[in-house]
């Protein structure tokens with residue numbers, strides 16, 4: 538076992554309740570995948586579904602390009618299927634050339650070998666999902682530290698409603714999202730319902746790809762691009778098709794703008810005291826490696842490309858500036874020797 542994996546597994550076990558450790562459950566799959574610093578060597582191949590899978594042979598998005606900058610580099614989630622990376626680069630160029638969008642700030646794609654993550658998303662596991670910030674790229678290179686610290690800005694009104702603020706969500710934002718939806722590789726795009734509403738109302742161009750722009754929770758700081766399974770990935774599980782005949786601006790959007798999706802979950806009634814003690818769990822409650830497609834075990838064990846492509850190396854990110862030393866006042870002088 539690779540020492541990182543062994544270390545991760547030990548950490549995982551230490552973090553679990555003693556009863557679970559005593560049963561010798563395997564570590565959470567997310568710890569195994571988050572411990573991988575480099576992709577596996579070989580041809581690209583996605584295994585499983587967007588929310589339960591992994592990717593072999595992933596490529597890194599270079600941290601800087603002519604019209605993009607990758608953000609939050611410390612998370613090491615700028616890896617994806619080469620088609621995903623190519624699509625981001627193409628969108629960055631097209632949006633700058635045609636849509637008045639100066640460049641992309643690129644958020645999470647996938648971990649080097651995909652798989653579940655320690656925080657953040659359920660999807661992004663097979664290298665076919667990418668988050669693009671809704672703030673335009675500034676006209677300078679952000680420092681590595683800034684890429685950790687700068688916050689994305691919500692495009693919603695600041696009044697608790699579901700509507701976008703037209704000062705923050707502009708026609709250029711709409712052009713960027715519709716440009717992404719226009720690519721045939723794109724299966725769907727997730728946006729906040731308020732964003733979908735604004736595009737439904739305002740968009741006067743070709744509406745044939747509007748159906749791909751799907752309302753969902755969150756997604757008002759970034760939008761999310763999902764590609765179809767790619768050729769050469771027979772183990773990639775497709776998502777149900779978008780109904781391209783319905784632009785989604787009618788009933789579907791009305792439901793998202795109603796109270797129903799936002800109602801608090803019904804309180805769970807506490808179960809009656811069981812008469813018999815609950816049976817011992819035979820598996821942990823978290824996702825383990827064997828819950829993923831069998832090929833993902835091989836993806837974890839495979840060697841990294843040698844040498845590692847330069848784009849896949851994440852530079853050292855400087856720590857945040859230290860707080861100044863506190864003033865400690867005059868220091869007593871030692872007495873002169875007698």
Ligand SMILES: [Zn+2]
Pocket residue numbers: 658661666667668760761
């Ligand atoms: Zn996302």
